Amino acid sequence: MTGPPGEQHEASPYGPVQEDGVGVGTANGTFGELLQGVLPENELDFLVTLPITSSSTAEFRLAPSRREVVVRPPHKAKSRLLAERILRAHGHRGGGSLTITTELPEGKGLASSSADLVATARAVGAAMGVRLTEREIELFLRGIEPSDGVMYPGIVTFYHREVRLREKLGFLPPLTIVAHDAGGMVDTVRFNQSKKPRSESEKREYAQLLRELTDAVQVGDLQTVGDVSTRSAEMNSTLSPRKHFDDLLRICRDVGGLGLVLAHSGTNLGVLLPGDEDEQADSVEYVRKSCAAFTGSVSVYRSLGPEGERPDGPERSEDPLLRDPETPEAPFTTSVGHHPGT
Template sequence: MSSYLEGKNAALLKGIGKSFGTFGELLQGVSSDEQNFLITLPINRYSKATFCSLPDFPELIVSPSYRLKSKKIAQKILEKYELPEGGWIEIDSNIPIGKGLASSSADIVATARAVDCCFQLNLSQSELEDLIREIEPTDGVMYEGIVSYYHREVRLREYLGLVPQLTIVSIDEGGEVSTAEFNRMSLCFELEDRLEYDYLLDRISIAIKKNDLITIGHISTRSAILNQKLLYKSQLNDVLEICDKVRGLGVVITHSGTCSGILLDPINPEYCDQLQKTYYLMNGLQGEVTIFHTNN
């Protein structure tokens, strides 16, 4: 498509944007003051968006055509800054859809960055969040590193630090989950649970700043277990047992998705043996096994 349209318009304005995905969340829950929050875990899977402005083109089109949220964020930016609305968006992503890996958030952020790049708008993070807030809750993928984020409000809570080097051996139980529908659920946690989430949030925030991988793994495991009452993963107990056998750092899940993973430290002298054994044992479960790495 791009080569044909470019040939029709020598003065083509083009911008490219990119965003990483996340392997679910290290922690997700509701605080004692009833704030929905999450802690991001960026991975090296990406959405790349190319936006081309064609003022004489009658509409804005997107490819693939079902990436309608990318079209919506582009339209909002173009309308806000009174820019020509004709043109096209192409999305190239290797982030699986419906698995809780922030595919939708990454598409939206990548597209916004592509439009920004095309017109040199220099959108601030807060401006970008204001635009995204009108579309859907988001996973905080516009921020580099690990952040604690109020995803339903589309608002940063705190920047926590650089992403540690980690490997995630994941099992996908299959099917798809709509993150938008999950986020519309009313999360009725008892006060005891919310107080525990307060404690976990405080501890993991400190652990990330100190690069304390053991504590990070313990807390992500606890978050996975607590999430069973919201979105049950039938093989989580098996994954927990495998994690113990291989002496992994802990278990991490896509809280609003279909994947459970085991965290491994590539710096560990036993890493190669751990990775081989984890991969072998996870393949004994039902589902597709994939290895992810953090986005460092």
């Protein structure tokens, strides 16, 4: 077996190979979600990513004489499991050493765990001289934990519980997110495994918001993006109220921001500004000073994506509802213990 059923590998490595048996992979995080909810058409939980420049990097060294994979930091157990799964699928009986470094804090809703896993997959593939496709990485991750769609470039709509792409939406011009972190950590795996009670009217609204957001990304309508993101954050408040939501919304309006963007399964709530940080220096400073009275911390993140690039049209998964024959009905059951946000 050379990989998940029905998938073909390309000969060239995905990430850079430093020397024989050594590979490096990277993956970006996402600042929470532009939209997250449940769709009425299929009752599936979904999210829309907001890719940021902060990322995770993995280096993998093959060790044919070693059976297991050793990972650093040692609590990244799911990355170790993924590396071993990929090696066995490609007929490698040995192990290796995996080192993960990240700019993404854990348990904050920045897709730190997903970025670690995708970077790991790319590094292992590079070490073997194999390019793993996004679809293959999806299949390898399935069964380990719910995942954001950071294996795909740009903004995507993703079924995170099923670990399945719904649609590639494209890219937006640069955005700056000034984030207030209320503190603490959220066990994002446990949060995403739990079903969220939503009424039929709420599901219909999520479907409408997704249509509006899809169209907005296609034409670069940043204000509609901000409006949808703010509404998603408001709707989430019934499940997880944010103490300073109204304060941040007022601050956003003070600086003429696009809206708020929420880490639905984390601790961050951000003010969304058009342009890069240098262009928005005064607004960034105003938000920072305004948040000084709140408990917590403030950070600034930049969106990731080619400025002004537009795809020809949305690319959808061939059949987002079709479960792979070998995928278990409870896709996220694993014997590996989880660390919050890893």
